[in-house]
Amino acid sequence: MTTILCLQELTSEQQEAVRQAAPEASIIFGRKPETEDQAFREAEIILGWDARVKSIALQEGAKLRWVQSWSSGIDSLPLDLLEERGIMLTDASGVHARSVSETAVAMMLGLSRGIAAAVRNQRTGLWESPDTLAEMNGGTVAIVGAGEIGREVARIARAFDMRVIAVRRSGGPMPEADVVYETSRLDDALREADYVVNILPLTGETQHLFHAERFAVMKRTAYFINVGRGATVRTEDLVEALNKGMIAGAGLDVFEQEPLPADHPLWAMPNVILTPHNAGGLTVRNGERLVKLFLSNLELYLSGHAADLRNLVDYKKRY
Structure with missing residues (x-):
């Protein structure tokens, strides 16, 4: 039996x-x-x-x-x-495509529209707006690891009239995207993107795929969203890129070390949204x-x- x-x-x-x-x-x-x-x-x-x-x-x-x-x-x-x-x-x-994609898009909106900063200011009663605000409409999103979750992100992005670049290992077609790049063209996608959404699994090939050189090719006005795996990003390089203004901000649901230590510098950064690995929550x-x-x-x-x-x-x- x-x-x-x-x-x-x-x-x-x-x-x-x-x-x-x-x-x-x-x-x-x-x-x-x-x-x-x-x-x-x-x-x-x-x-x-x-x-x-x-x-x-x-x-x-x-x-x-x-x-x-x-x-x-x-x-x-x-x-x-x-x-x-x-x-x-x-x-x-x-299974988690809908919930994870909603988290990714919420982070994109929260960062670009200054909502993350406003929530921080609300605690102290500070009436202050970020120096610059962005619009998702008409922007370009690069979805790195364009599987089921990536397709959902792309579908929502199209509702914002965004240009969608899908980065896939196979380079195969994805109807929801405007263009598909093989992973060998990742840097090209990063240069073009206003938002980079990382949904990669952790493998020998993807570990620390996002490092200092990758953040350096991104637009200074671009936002980095990670709802994939924490170890696909070299955390210290991301922190440095944020501190130096190499990118505009980040939305992170996953981390190399979980739980993220209470004294980690990411907690205090005003241009960062952190969630406790619950994008795919039950x-x-x-x-x-x-x-x-x-x-x-x-x-x-x-x-x-x-x-x-x-x-x-x-x-x-x-x-």
Whole structure:
């Protein structure tokens, strides 16, 4: 009998949907201390993640064959060990596209329209406007890592009559963009952009992709938004670029070190918006989309079509 271990909190309706999708399986719901270690050893399918997956379910003799991640980013998982054990990993790519894209655009508006500065001034009753304000309308946005989230950002940007540059590893077409550049042309995109939205996953190729030289080619009036992965940016170089006025500001949801230390200089910068890695947070709709993805993949897995699972991670590419 197949054992399914659901570590994420599901509604009663969602739990029933899982039961109906796998009527012959043994299903355990809940991430609780009292969940017995034996459940991790017996689980063939795990929805979600916690430390006991690595310490128990990935050890010799365990029955794990497939993990459905609750997150789009999987760089924190033990990918080498998962690959070594021959375990399939599917991520939640695309599930958080709406919420992450809304955060990115909110940061773009908050910075360009002076809202971030106004919120800071509100605390002290300071009636002051930034020296310059910008408009998104008619501007150019470069979306670096133009997958599902990037497509959503592009769709919203088009509503602001923006020119959209998509930067993709494949260089393949994206209908929502005006032009697509391969990653080899990243610097060209940065030179043209009024807003740079980084949505890249963390891989060997993308680590510290944004560094001093990259910020140097950006417009001094441009804004840098990071809703991808923190380590794709060399933080000290970003801080220096902001201090020297090499770029106009930044909106950051992700960081090399999380939580961001309380004494980090980014906290005090007036031209920076910081959010605590919650752009892809578990909204009700995100939860619904995740369960829908899991159920779709579960049907494929149980019917013998595991190779067709959606969002199957390529361990060589690390995404």
